[in-house]
Amino acid sequence: MTLRCELNINGKSRRILLVAKEEETTDHVALRLAAAILFFDLEPALDVGAGDPLLADVGFVPDLMAPDGVGGIGVWVECGNVANNKLAKVARRIKEGRLVILKENEAGGRRLREVIKKEVRNGEFIEVLAWPKEEFSRWTAALRESSHVFGEASGHSLNLVLNESAFDVQLIAC
Numbered sequence: 001m002t003l004r005c006e007l008n009i010n011g012k013s014r015r016i017l018l019v020a021k022e023e024e025t026t027d028h029v030a031l032r033l034a035a036a037i038l039f040f041d042l043e044p045a046l047d048v049g050a051g052d053p054l055l056a057d058v059g060f061v062p063d064l065m066a067p068d069g070v071g072g073i074g075v076w077v078e079c080g081n082v083a084n085n086k087l088a089k090v091a092r093r094i095k096e097g098r099l100v101i102l103k104e105n106e107a108g109g110r111r112l113r114e115v116i117k118k119e120v121r122n123g124e125f126i127e128v129l130a131w132p133k134e135e136f137s138r139w140t141a142a143l144r145e146s147s148h149v150f151g152e153a154s155g156h157s158l159n160l161v162l163n164e165s166a167f168d169v170q171l172i173a174c
Helices: 026-038 083-092 107-121 135-142
Strands: 003-007 012-019 064-067 071-078 098-103 126-130 146-154 156-162 165-170
Touching: 003 026, 003 165, 012 026, 026 064, 026 071, 026 098, 026 135, 026 146, 026 156, 083 098, 083 107, 098 107, 107 126, 135 165
Parallel strands: 003 146, 071 098, 098 126
Antiparallel strands: 003 012, 064 071, 146 156, 156 165
């Protein structure tokens, strides 16, 4: 799946291209789009490669990343399922930035939070944000190969129109 999106968020405009990797599902791409909107004001990199200098000491690649402006990682975002090993290592290596995971629904977010509590040292610093289940289903259904999104994103809130579908979503902190 490839999404060409024109984003008009918080009074600024940007065109983005999200190309699904071979193993990525539609839900994963939909979460990546939501992350791009949620962190829109930070101008995140949507297609980060292993050669990025910010990732030299990390050993993993995020779904989305925003620099902190002083040579470090400000926000590292994972979407959907994430290996526990990856979470543990990234959490240790990102000292000052935020590590955020977006999940498709609250139940999945709560399960992940329990795993993090048991298996990731300092896991309380990892943010797990989940969509209300019905809203995420509507979000993925509204996606088109060429999409337009306009509205506002702030904190954990998305007040948007995706194509012709309106969304007023408060992501759930798990």
